[in-house]
Amino acid sequence: xxxxxxxxxxxxxxxxxxxxxxxxxxxxxxxxxxxxxxxxxxxxxxxxxxxxxxxxxxxxxxxxxxxxxxxxxxxxxxxxxxxxxxxxxxxxxxxxxxxxxxxxxxxxxxxxxxxxxxxxxxxxxxxxxxxxxxxxxxxxxxxxxxxxxxxxxxxxxxxxxxxxxxxxxxxxxxxxxxxxxxxxxxxxxxxxxxxxxxxxxxxxxxxxxxxxxxxxxxxxxxxxxxxxxxxxxxxxxxxxxxxxxxxxxxxxxxxxxxxxxxxxxxxxxxxxxxxxxxxxxxxxxxxxxxxxxxxxxxxxxxxxxxxxxxxxxxxxxxxxxxxxxxxxxxxxxxxxxxxxxxxxxxxxxxxxxxxxxxxxxxxxxxxxxxxxxxxxxxxxxxxxxxxxxxxxxxxxxxxxxxxxxxxxxxxxxxxxxxxxxxxxxxxxxxxxxxxxxxxxxxxxxxxxxxxxxxxxxxxxxxxxxxxxxxxxxxxxxxxxxxxxxxxxxxxxxxxxxxxxxxxxxxxxxxxxxxxxxxxxxxxxxxxxxxxxxxxxxxxxxxxxxxxxxxxxxxxxxxxxxxxxxxxxxxxxxxxxxxxxxxxxxxxxxxxxxxxxxxxxxxxxxxxxxxxxxxxxxxxxxxxxxxxxxxxxxxxxxxxxxxxxxxxxxxxxxxxxxxxxxxxxxxxxxxxxxxxxxxxxxxxxxxxxxxxxxxxxxxxxxxxxxxxxxxxxxxxxxxxxxxxxxxxxxxxxxxxxxxxxxxxxxx
Numbered sequence: 165x166x167x168x169x170x171x172x173x174x175x176x177x178x179x180x181x182x183x184x185x186x187x188x189x190x191x192x193x194x195x196x197x198x199x200x201x202x203x204x205x206x207x208x209x210x211x212x213x214x215x216x217x218x219x220x221x222x223x224x225x226x227x228x229x230x231x232x233x234x235x236x237x238x239x240x241x242x243x244x245x246x247x248x249x250x251x252x253x254x255x256x257x258x259x260x261x262x263x264x265x266x267x268x269x270x271x272x273x274x275x276x277x278x279x280x281x282x283x284x285x286x287x288x289x290x291x292x293x294x295x296x297x298x299x300x301x302x303x304x305x306x307x308x309x310x311x312x313x314x315x316x317x318x319x320x321x322x323x324x325x326x327x328x329x330x331x332x333x334x335x336x337x338x339x340x341x342x343x344x345x346x347x348x349x350x351x352x353x354x355x356x357x358x359x360x361x362x363x364x365x366x367x368x369x370x371x372x373x374x375x376x377x378x379x380x381x382x383x384x385x386x387x388x389x390x391x392x393x394x395x396x397x398x399x400x401x402x403x404x405x406x407x408x409x410x411x412x413x414x415x416x417x418x419x420x421x422x423x424x425x426x427x428x429x430x431x432x433x434x435x436x437x438x439x440x441x442x443x444x445x446x447x448x449x450x451x452x453x454x455x456x457x458x459x460x461x462x463x464x465x466x467x468x469x470x471x472x473x474x475x476x477x478x479x480x481x482x483x484x485x486x487x488x489x490x491x492x493x494x495x496x497x498x499x500x501x502x503x504x505x506x507x508x509x510x511x512x513x514x515x516x517x518x519x520x521x522x523x524x525x526x527x528x529x530x531x532x533x534x535x536x537x538x539x540x541x542x543x544x545x546x547x548x549x550x551x552x553x554x555x556x557x558x559x560x561x562x563x564x565x566x567x568x569x570x571x572x573x574x575x576x577x578x579x580x581x582x583x584x585x586x587x588x589x590x591x592x593x594x595x596x597x598x599x600x601x602x603x604x605x606x607x608x609x610x611x612x613x614x615x616x617x618x619x620x621x622x623x624x625x626x627x628x629x630x631x632x633x634x635x636x637x638x639x640x641x642x643x644x645x646x647x648x649x650x651x652x653x654x655x656x657x658x659x660x661x662x663x664x665x666x667x668x669x670x671x672x673x674x675x676x677x678x679x680x681x682x683x684x685x686x687x688x689x690x691x692x693x694x695x696x697x698x699x700x701x702x703x704x705x706x707x708x709x710x711x712x713x714x715x716x717x718x719x720x721x722x723x724x725x726x727x728x729x730x731x732x733x734x735x736x737x738x739x740x741x742x743x744x745x746x747x748x749x750x751x752x753x754x755x756x757x758x759x760x761x762x763x764x765x766x767x768x769x770x771x772x773x774x775x776x777x778x779x780x781x782x783x784x785x786x787x788x789x790x791x792x793x794x795x796x797x798x799x800x801x802x803x804x805x806x807x808x809x810x811x812x813x814x815x816x817x818x819x820x821x822x823x824x825x826x827x828x829x830x831x832x833x834x835x836x837x838x839x840x841x842x843x844x845x846x847x848x849x850x851x852x853x854x855x856x857x858x859x860x861x862x863x864x865x866x867x868x869x870x871x872x873x874x875x876x877x878x879x880x881x882x883x884x885x886x887x888x889x890x891x892x893x894x895x896x897x898x899x900x901x902x903x904x905x906x907x908x909x910x
Contacts, residue, residue, distance in 0.1 A: 165341065165443050168334040170230035170244075170286070174199050174327070177225050180254075180289060184227050193248070195500040196226040196290065196327035209499070210766045211679050213697045215321040222324045223292045232257065232276060232284040232334070239339030241367055242280060246272040248330030250501065251310050252291040257284050266294075267309055267568050268329070268501075269532045269553075270575035273343075276334075288332075293324040302529075306557035307565050309572045312529040313496060313555070318703040319764055319771045321499065329502040330534065340434040340442035341367040343402055347430060347582050350622060351414070351453050355483060358414040358451050362432060366403045369393055370442070371435035374409050376449075378428050384409055387435075416483050417450040417584030419522045420545030421794060422823065426450060427542050427584065450542055450584030455481040456624040459660040460752040462633065475633025476626065478660040479755035480523075480547070480587060488751050488821055488856070489547065490744070490792050491523035492516070492762035492774065493664060496530035499765045506536035511779040512763055513540045519774070519785060520792035523547040525629070525663060525758050528592035529555030530765075532576055541585035548585045551629075552576065552612055554592025558600055561607040573612055577619040588624050589616045594636065595628035602628070633660035639704070639760065639772055641667050641739040641804070644713040651742050655802045661756035662747050666772030668709045669736035669784060670700070670729040675776050679767045688725055700769030709770035711735075718805050718895050720873075732770065737787035738804055738893060740774075744791035745798045748819050749858055759788070794821045796888050797831050797880035799864070807899040809870040816861045816880065818850050818888075826853040832881040833864055837896070838874040873898050 172192050175184025188203035190196070197218050201209065209215045234242060246255075252266035255274050262274045276286070296307040300322075305312035316322035337343070344365040351358050362374060369390045376384040386409055393405040415426040427450040436442045462475045480489050497512060498504050516524060524541070526533065528551030541548050552573055559565065580586050591609045595602040602609065609627045616625040630636045635657060638650040650667070670676075677685055684694045688710075690701035700710045715722055715731045722728040740759065747757035764773045774785045790796070800815035816833060820826050828851045834842040848861040868876070875893050882888040 165338070165445075166336045167245075168234075168336070170232075170332060170334055172228055172230045172328070172332070174226060174228045176200070176221070177227065180225050180291065182225075187227075187229065190228060190328070191502070192328045192332050193330050194327055194502040195250075195325055195329065196228075197221050197323075197325070198500055198502070199327070209321075209323065212681070212684065212694050215323050215697070218323055221326070225292065226290040226326055228288040228290070228328060230286045232279055232286050234280055234334060234336065236277065236280040236336065239368075241275070241277045241337050241341060243273045243275050243277075243335045243337070243343075244286060244332065245335050246288075246328065246330075246332045248328070248501070249288065249290070250326050250329045251293060251308065254289040254291075256287050256289075267572045267575075268311075269309070269572050273335075288328065290326050293326060303557055305555075306559050307562060309553045309568055311496060311501075311531050311553060312557065313765075314499070317529065318708065319495070319699055319761075319768055319773070321697065321766065323499050325500050327502060329500070337367060338442050339368055340370040340436050342432060342434055342443050342445055343367055345432055345445055345447070346578050347447055347449060348620070349449065349451060349582065351451060355416065355453060356413050358411045360409040360411065360430065360449070362407045362430070364405050364407065364432070366393070366405065366434065369403055370437075371439070372405065372407055373433040373435060373441070374407055375431040375433070376409060376411065376428055377431065378415070378426070383428070384411055414451045417452040417542070418545065419482055419487065419547050420517060421520075421522055421821070422482065422485060422487060425543060425545045447582060448539060448542065449582040452584035452587070453483055454547075454587035454623055456588065456626070457481045457486070459633070459755055462660060462753070473632070475660050476631035478631075478634055479752070482547070482587065485823075486752070486755070486856075487522070488748065489523040489661075489756040489758070490748070490821075491521040491525070491546075491758050493758055493760045494524040494526050494530075495761050495763060496765045497763055497778075501531045504531070504534055504537075506534075506540070508778060509533070509537045509540055512775065513537070513544055513546060515775060515779065515781060515785070516546055516762065517544045519789040520794065521546065523549060523587075523756075523758065524762065525549040526551055527555070527761070528552060528590065535579070538580060538583040538585060542583055546585060547587045548583070549588040549590060550576075550580065550586060551590040551592050554595060554608065556594050556600055558602055559595075559606065559608040566607055566611055569608055570611055570615060573615045574619060577616065581620045581623065586623060588626065589620070590625070590629060591627045593629060596631070629663045630661075635659040635662045636664040637666075639666035639668065640711065640714060641735050642714045642717045644717070649803050649805065650739060651746065651804055652802050654743055654746050655800070658750070659754055661754060663756055663758050664760040665743060666760040667736045667739035667743065667784065668711055668714075668770060668772050669732040669782060670710055670770035671768060671776050671782070672733070673726060673729060675767060675780065676729075676769060695769060698767065698769045699771060709768070709772075720897055733783045734893070736782070736784040738895075740784045741787040741791045741892070742799075742801060742804065744788060745819065746800065748791075748821075749798070749800060749817055751856070751858060790890065793888070795819065795826060797882050797890050799878060799880065799890070799892050801894070804894050806868055806876060806894060806896045808868055808872045808896060809899055810868045810896075812864070812866050812868055812876065814864045814878070816848050816864055818853060818859045818861060820853045820855075820857050820859070823855045825855060828852045829885065830883045831861060832879075832883065834879040834881070835864070835866055836877040837869060837872050842877060842879055868896055871898060872896055
């Protein structure tokens with residue numbers, strides 16, 4: 165098989181019969197809107213409010229064209245393979261329609277053999293993006309399998325994508341060609357035997373060889389003669405066969421921190437009549453058994469009549485080992501999916517790994533990532549919770565929608581199921597909440613459950629997140645509507661998993677100035693369209709994500725906007741550190757902590773993310789990295805804001821995720837107020853800890869000076885283990901008093 169790039173151009177028209185007024189160069193993979201902007205010499209869409217100039221492009225017809233010029237040898241065939249078309253399309257050659265359909269994530273292959281030696285033009289007509297209603301909101305996404313985020317979110321502009329977002333190539337195949345290959349595997353209960361099954365569609369009856377390699381060593385190889393084909397003369401005159409290998413004592417893939425990330429290579433070869441290899445395909449494959457099991461204590465609740473069902477299982481058991489899943493939510497790394505690439509993935513995923521994370525939840529409102537994303541997760545030991553493209557909508561029991569969803573889901577599963585990093589399928593985001601109003605009786609979710617069972621029955625599936633027992637939110641350090649800090653709510657909760665929670669901050673000043681003029685920067689506020697457009701204000705609640713009420717609560721005031729922005733960064737770091745550590749302390753009843761979110765698809769004024777677009781770490785990233793170390797000394801607090809005269813109280817813990825036993829030791833506890841040097845408070849000891857065990861060492865207690873206002877500093881130094889030591893900053897304000905007339909005095 166040989167693959168050839170095509171020379172694409174693109175243009176647009178106002179209806180599907182009208183000829184485009186002009187055609188211009190197209191980048192594939194790419195996006196039609198970006199091609200038009202490049203042709204016209206526009207400034208980047210993320211500068212100012214340039215993204216609004218793209219709105220009209222939602223309603224036009226995009227026409228891609230490429231000349232087809234090729235010659236075939238006897239027995240050869242030709243197809244054009246599209247790995248991603250966004251979204252509804254018609255494919256034709258010289259005006260003859262070959263295919264029409266919709267869906268972003270299914271590969272599309274069209275046979276163009278009959279056009280060999282002829283002057284031919286391949287055309288892809290892309291229809292206007294589907295809209296379920298005229299609301300101009302994300303509810304327009306509810307009848308399609310497009311990314312819901314591109315219809316607008318509190319961290320994503322409304323920019324509805326279109327185009328050839330993944331590879332599109334001319335494929336020339338020899339006589340004994342592999343037209344399609346589907347691979348799956350099953351581990352036995354003892355995890356000492358693995359059956360690998362390969363379903364092939366071939367252009368001609370022939371022999372097949374399967375070779376399994378680990379690095380460069382062949383560990384298994386088997387030949388199948390032509391008689392192994394089970395179904396002859398299938399559709400289009402092709403041939404189908406199923407071929408299996410059984411691997412004894414497979415080396416299993418383990419998440420980061422729990423073992424090695426072993427990945428094999430499966431080589432599929434067709435054999436010509438003389439026994440020589442005619443065509444080969446390679447596929448990476450790794451072996452991992454993931455189960456979702458009940459959390460400790462969940463079967464005991466509810467414990468009184470009348471009873472309902474217990475909480476949903478929310479503990480990952482990977483290859484027989486229960487683990488605490490600590491990580492983040494992943495949103496699309498770019499606004500336009502065609503811009504996603506291995507180099508960008510690599511930078512972000514290495515940051516994930518280096519933050520001591522072992523899982524990413526691929527949020528259902530974004531895109532299904534390209535293959536290189538999952539390859540990198542395999543290599544780095546990052547587990548993947550993969551959601552289907554449903555989010556925050558009521559998806560209908562509509563036959564056309566369901567047929568597209570089934571096709572898309574099947575394609576997604578077949579592409580990803582051999583990646584050992586894939587540990588969970590999920591129907592989508594927040595579908596059982598009152599803004600979505602779905603239940604497990606909706607046909608879309610029943611269908612997804614069925615498809616997952618048929619295509620990948622050993623990988624767990626859940627309908628949505630959150631389920632009973634799981635928690636989403638809060639997304640603020642302090643909620644002015646209820647007057648409570650998030651950490652206070654968290655210490656009173658008893659969730660099995662925290663699969664979304666966020667602590668916001670404004671991006672750094674350099675980042676903000678990179679996408680707006682100096683005038684807009686100086687004229688910041690809820691009336692400035694640039695600050696609104698990049699989610700500084702009016703994004704979710706009033707004043708989000710510039711959290712003025714939050715800064716006023718914790719600090720009392722701020723000097724200027726630069727001081728305001730810096731203080732939001734400090735608050736985000738302080739809160740994320742305490743929140744992640746609090747969730748870990750709730751193990752083993754709690755088994756997941758995944759913040760919202762890790763990345764962003766374009767430059768924002770601010771949000772909950774740990775990195776700024778494209779791959780810059782925020783200060784909170786380092787706080788989370790510290791909080792997720794395998795073993796550390798940790799403080800448990802129920803608030804971040806203290807007042808002069810308070811008795812500061814905090815529990816001192818050792819958190820221990822490792823599978824190794826931890827020898828006993830001691831923690832030197834010190835504290836300080838303001839700029840004063842730290843004072844040694846005392847020494848707490850801990851006995852040896854079993855693997856995956858947390859321990860409460862004791863209580864820290866000291867009096868805060870009555871008139872003090874500023875920062876409180878706490879240090880936990882683990883003797884002989886600086887890598888386990890921790891430092892904390894909390895805030896203190898003067899206590900407010902109310903006089904007899906109800907007037908507030910300080």
